[in-house]
Amino acid sequence: MSFSEQIKNYQWDDVGLSIYSKNANDVHRALSKVRLDLEDFKALISPAAEPFLEQMAQKSQQLTQQRFGKTMQFYIPLYLSNMCSNICTYCGFSMHNAIRRTTLDMEQVEQECLAIKKMGFAHILLVTGESERKVGVEYFKQVLPIIKKYFAHISIEVQPLDQHEYEVLIDYGVDAVLVYQETYNPVTYAQHHLKGKKSDFNYRLDTHDRLGKAGIHKMGLGCLIGLEEWRSDCFYVAAHLNYLEKKYWQSHYTISFPRLRPCEGGMEIKSVMEDKQLVQLICAFRLFNPEVELSLSTRESEHFRDHVLPLGITSVSAGSSTQPGGYAETSLKALEQFEISDERSPAEMANMIKAKGYEAVWKGWDHSLTGK
Amino acid sequence: MLFNKMPSNDPLVIADKTFTSRLFTGTGKFNDQQTMVAALQVSQSELVTMALKRVDLQRKDDDILAPLIKQGMNLLPNTSGARNAREAIFAAQLAREALQTNWVKLEIHPDPKYLLPDPIETLKAAEALANDGFVVLPYVHADPVLCKHLEAAGCAAVMPLGAPIGSNKGLKTIDFLEIIIEQANIPVIVDAGIGSPSHAALAMEMGAAAVLVNTAMAVAGDPVAMSEAFAKAVQAGRQAYLAGLAGQVNHAVASSPLTAFLQVG
Numbered sequence: 001m002s003f004s005e006q007i008k009n010y011q012w013d014d015v016g017l018s019i020y021s022k023n024a025n026d027v028h029r030a031l032s033k034v035r036l037d038l039e040d041f042k043a044l045i046s047p048a049a050e051p052f053l054e055q056m057a058q059k060s061q062q063l064t065q066q067r068f069g070k071t072m073q074f075y076i077p078l079y080l081s082n083m084c085s086n087i088c089t090y091c092g093f094s095m096h097n098a099i100r101r102t103t104l105d106m107e108q109v110e111q112e113c114l115a116i117k118k119m120g121f122a123h124i125l126l127v128t129g130e131s132e133r134k135v136g137v138e139y140f141k142q143v144l145p146i147i148k149k150y151f152a153h154i155s156i157e158v159q160p161l162d163q164h165e166y167e168v169l170i171d172y173g174v175d176a177v178l179v180y181q182e183t184y185n186p187v188t189y190a191q192h193h194l195k196g197k198k199s200d201f202n203y204r205l206d207t208h209d210r211l212g213k214a215g216i217h218k219m220g221l222g223c224l225i226g227l228e229e230w231r232s233d234c235f236y237v238a239a240h241l242n243y244l245e246k247k248y249w250q251s252h253y254t255i256s257f258p259r260l261r262p263c264e265g266g267m268e269i270k271s272v273m274e275d276k277q278l279v280q281l282i283c284a285f286r287l288f289n290p291e292v293e294l295s296l297s298t299r300e301s302e303h304f305r306d307h308v309l310p311l312g313i314t315s316v317s318a319g320s321s322t323q324p325g326g327y328a329e330t331s332l333k334a335l336e337q338f339e340i341s342d343e344r345s346p347a348e349m350a351n352m353i354k355a356k357g358y359e360a361v362w363k364g365w366d367h368s369l370t371g372k
Numbered sequence: 373m374l375f376n377k378m379p380s381n382d383p384l385v386i387a388d389k390t391f392t393s394r395l396f397t398g399t400g401k402f403n404d405q406q407t408m409v410a411a412l413q414v415s416q417s418e419l420v421t422m423a424l425k426r427v428d429l430q431r432k433d434d435d436i437l438a439p440l441i442k443q444g445m446n447l448l449p450n451t452s453g454a455r456n457a458r459e460a461i462f463a464a465q466l467a468r469e470a471l472q473t474n475w476v477k478l479e480i481h482p483d484p485k486y487l488l489p490d491p492i493e494t495l496k497a498a499e500a501l502a503n504d505g506f507v508v509l510p511y512v513h514a515d516p517v518l519c520k521h522l523e524a525a526g527c528a529a530v531m532p533l534g535a536p537i538g539s540n541k542g543l544k545t546i547d548f549l550e551i552i553i554e555q556a557n558i559p560v561i562v563d564a565g566i567g568s569p570s571h572a573a574l575a576m577e578m579g580a581a582a583v584l585v586n587t588a589m590a591v592a593g594d595p596v597a598m599s600e601a602f603a604k605a606v607q608a609g610r611q612a613y614l615a616g617l618a619g620q621v622n623h624a625v626a627s628s629p630l631t632a633f634l635q636v637g
Contacts, residue, residue, distance in 0.1 A: 057630040
């Protein structure tokens, strides 16, 4: 069985009703339990939990420090290409946007690696648009040997692939794969993914099953907050995580919280998530799962990140550029995927982390551990 | 998802069988056949394990077997006495032929003193028996990683121990049992060490699918009354689990508010 089968146990409308029917007693119970289930998670993301935010934050911080210590893993995204064959209503890379398209060649990749390495990073996240032809497995087979020379941990955020393709990429040194479902509501999904391979909801939904079978070391999941009612969508993320952890129990997991931001082709956001609601969500995930990695990107503002990082986050990006070639050649004007809100340098970020009593972890993995 | 967890609608399904009672029992250590039969009857148990080595497969009027068959009880032959995978597989095949059931409780304990299960041989035997079409219920240490390997090997359930078998010491392995239950996609049956109804209730409250109790019933002052007490405890524990336990209260100390920035930001 895969998650596209499992998801049939959860009817979208029932999930929403169930979340909104949670009351203070349900929140009390969730806060007092050691092991939380999905019903507790619903309570913690419900409106009924809003008055308990400070308690949630304190418990979340304590659980996070107990598990991860006072450390913060640093990573940086490397945008390799903005070529894309999908039309997605919310994305700057969407095929119908008239932007300058580019895919880094091997020389440019090397230059980017050198520029990033100078900043101190050992963990890198490779990002591309979803173009099977331009940035498919063959492209990665060329760039990964270059990137592996410079970095101890390689994550990718690219189009969903087949199991055998993931097996190839793992052989080439990929440690982690991040694939976001965007929304778990199939109707809304269809409204936003108008054309291209990405319009196949179930193929994307079963990506993590294929990753699990391929034996990936870490996988990331999440939804694009704002496309749908965020509480219901985030419940599905938690249910998905629960399912995956039980089935592919040797993998690590990471959750991200991308909130929709203005970008090229701007659209109206259906469910606007306020700052305090994102704090609530982060803490709810931590209480629900004390072991999972929680990641926060530079989509969020400097002020927000400074305060939220100690509440449950364990992995952050810093110094990010979302345009291909943006590190080596700062004058490059290919259009970015979304606007960066926190534009501090990695060194500035590390100083901020240090001032808060945390250690910035630049290297937290080694390829020798996976024998690749 | 709206849950309907009424106990009346809460069957336990393992492989091809559905159970109403979540109390599994054994046949050892009773002082006579009548007591055993009476005790098992009031326990309402629907699955009973017996050691292959103790039953005479040739005799239809075997002391242990005959009354159980008459009661219509589901039989779970166990491989107790086997010291390695080879012996256990042989015993399981013998039991399948003689008792016409492909269910087997896989027990391999090379150590005759504490009867502790051998994880390496158990995993080997479980893989072979599952591939051979057996419904395998392995008796193991409360080892979460081993239990995941057994699940992947095709076992129908896992039976981690609460304490050394026959010790009546209760759930000494509770922290590991909790992890096993949390991670499992197959039923977790707490086996061995359950010495009193309160132990059984605790296992059920934690979310165990069932418990297996033998010694604590068989050697009680009144085995029949004790069996009834266990039946009630298992029901109460299950009902409590389904009802959703209230947690313990922790008093948070809000010395320096972490969320104040949301007001000023």
